[in-house]
Amino acid sequence: MAAQSKLIDGAIKCSCQEYMHPWTASCVSGGAGILLACTPASMRTYSVVYLLALVMKMRIPRLLDIKRTIIGILTSSAFLTTNAYLFSLMVCVVRRLVGGFYMSTVAFIPTFIASIAALCIERPARRTPLALYVANEGTEALWNMLESRGLVRSIPNGHVLILGCSLTALLYMYRRGVHKSKVKDVTFKALSILMAKGEEGPIKASEAPTTQTSCLHPFNFGSIAAYVQLYDRLRNSKHPSCSHREGCGTYAIVGGLKPFLGGVGLQVGLKLLLNIGRIVKLKMDWRKQIFNKNSLQLGLALGSFSLIFKAVSCGLRITCGRDDACFAIPAGLLGSIGLLQFPNITISLYVMWKTLQMLYNWGSEEDLLPKVPHFNMLLYATFTAVLFHSAILEASSIRNSYYKFLENVSGKRINLFDRRPFESLGLKSHAQLQEVIKRLKIDMTNPLPIMPLTV
Structure with missing residues (x-):
């Protein structure tokens, strides 16, 4: 009991309303608002993704292709919407359980729990590509956070070195016939x-050299x-x-x-x-x-x-x-x-993670590495949590494109989350947010998000 009391006393005393939904005092209304705002945004996002994949097949779609595309759009949209809604819900739930906010409970832990639950909705075939995508985004954000603390240092053309080593590993497997x-x-x-x-x-075993190659006459230039x-x-x-x-x-x-x-x-x-x-x-x-x-x-x-x-x-x-x-x-x-x-850091990191996945699969097939159950789900949840932590507490470390994506699916809520109660963490979160808003030229004239549900 004494340890629990000490843990609660060390928490940042900040309510859910003050941090996440200042436009409504109800956590239920705050979660329902993000659910309603995220649904159409998710539908638009995945409609583009699945229709582009259909076009890339370079053939007239059959009825079965259209049916699978529609089901895929609905399933993936439900997954993304659930992820956003559960994040909002888990922030409020975790705050009530621990009596306040810590650095890990502002975004990381709620996002991890929400991501694991939401990914169960998505088709199993889509889970690994999603995990590799967020790992790509999250690796850069994590590196930027470490670099801002002086723990790591970038080297010129380091991402080119990453891509070269990754392609070399892939080509080694290709030459081994692993594929x-x-x-x-x-x-x-x-x-x-x-x-x-x-x-x-x-x-394959090569043949012995022919006598023709050893009897070449010298040239008279x-x-x-x-x-x-x-x-x-x-x-x-x-x-x-x-x-x-x-x-x-x-x-x-x-x-x-x-x-x-x-x-x-x-x-x-x-x-x-x-x-x-x-x-x-x-x-x-x-x-x-x-x-x-x-x-x-x-x-x-x-x-x-x-x-x-x-x-x-x-x-x-x-x-x-x-x-x-x-x-x-x-x-x-x-x-x-x-x-x-x-030089392209996005491609470099994606190829790196794809190579690591294939090396892991090869190692597990050879019984050199253990098979971790649901590893793709754990990878997705971990790096999604890193991205949400970055977007809220260290916004300047995240890619502009991903921040705009989060702004879109959250109904512009991510811009309105109040970071000022967490200034004691020493991350200057509010200043970083203002820098991102200025850099991306985000319109902040409206004090309410999409679907605020202020009742």
Whole structure:
């Protein structure tokens, strides 16, 4: 009893109304308001997600596809709405249980409980992608919070290093042939497009070198024919352990050219899709949006990575006289130099978490790592809790896009949560909120959120 009394005495004495719903004294009305506000926002969000996924199939949807899309929209919308509603409810419940607020109970613990419960509504196939998405967002927010405390320090192009190491690990698994037996994932299909079949594992035993390669005559560079023969030899020669049909030089150059064209096409296509409204209104600035060097960045990154990876792999096979899955490690790390052309922290963190997931699955299949039940749900709940904590107490550490998302699904409530009672925590939460509001140009003229339910 004495320990419990000491715990309560150390709490920040702040009511639910003062912090979360200053427009109504009723916790029930506060929760019901966020439920009503989040429902249409969730429907809009997931309608776009599922319809875009339907379009990406590049075929006329069947009746079954339409039915699955509608069910998916309703299920995912119910999950997101429940998550928002339970967060509001659990903040009030936890405050009443512990007698006040602590740093962990302002957002983290209520969000963790709400996220576990809400994710039970979502389809099991969607839980892992959701966990990887919030882990991506939450990792950056967590790093920013640690950096603001001086506990870590960013290094130049650190996210490029993360992406390079992640791709190297994926390519090692690809060369080992893990994707054919242990870990089957759509990510390996993307790798097969980037690297083609020339680097696909498992590695087969190579044949002994033919006598033709050992009886090559020296060139007489006094004639033009010698240069033609040299070009032909460089273009067609390859080591017996190389599984590609063409010569190593052609293989590396063409292998870099195809991803380059694909990357440019993908980046231009996305820009056109995002600017469809301007195109229809004939207000598109083509030179600024499309015809500039930025449209080449993704293509240059993919093309140079593929070219260097394949050139180094062939070089190692020729030097060592054999093929080995371990060659993917130096080839991938050297190929990462090309990724400097397209530095993107979002892609880097997503690929990192996807790689960690696949390495974990591989390790568990080999009985090297334990299988943790519902690990994807725990991962989702943990990083969602980090994001909510960040958005409320340390708003400047969260990505602008995710804060806008939270503002949308909360019915603009997140801007109106009063952080001033928590100034004793030393995080300057109110000042950070004002900085975010100013940076995102959020309109704060209306003192009430959407669906305030002030009764």
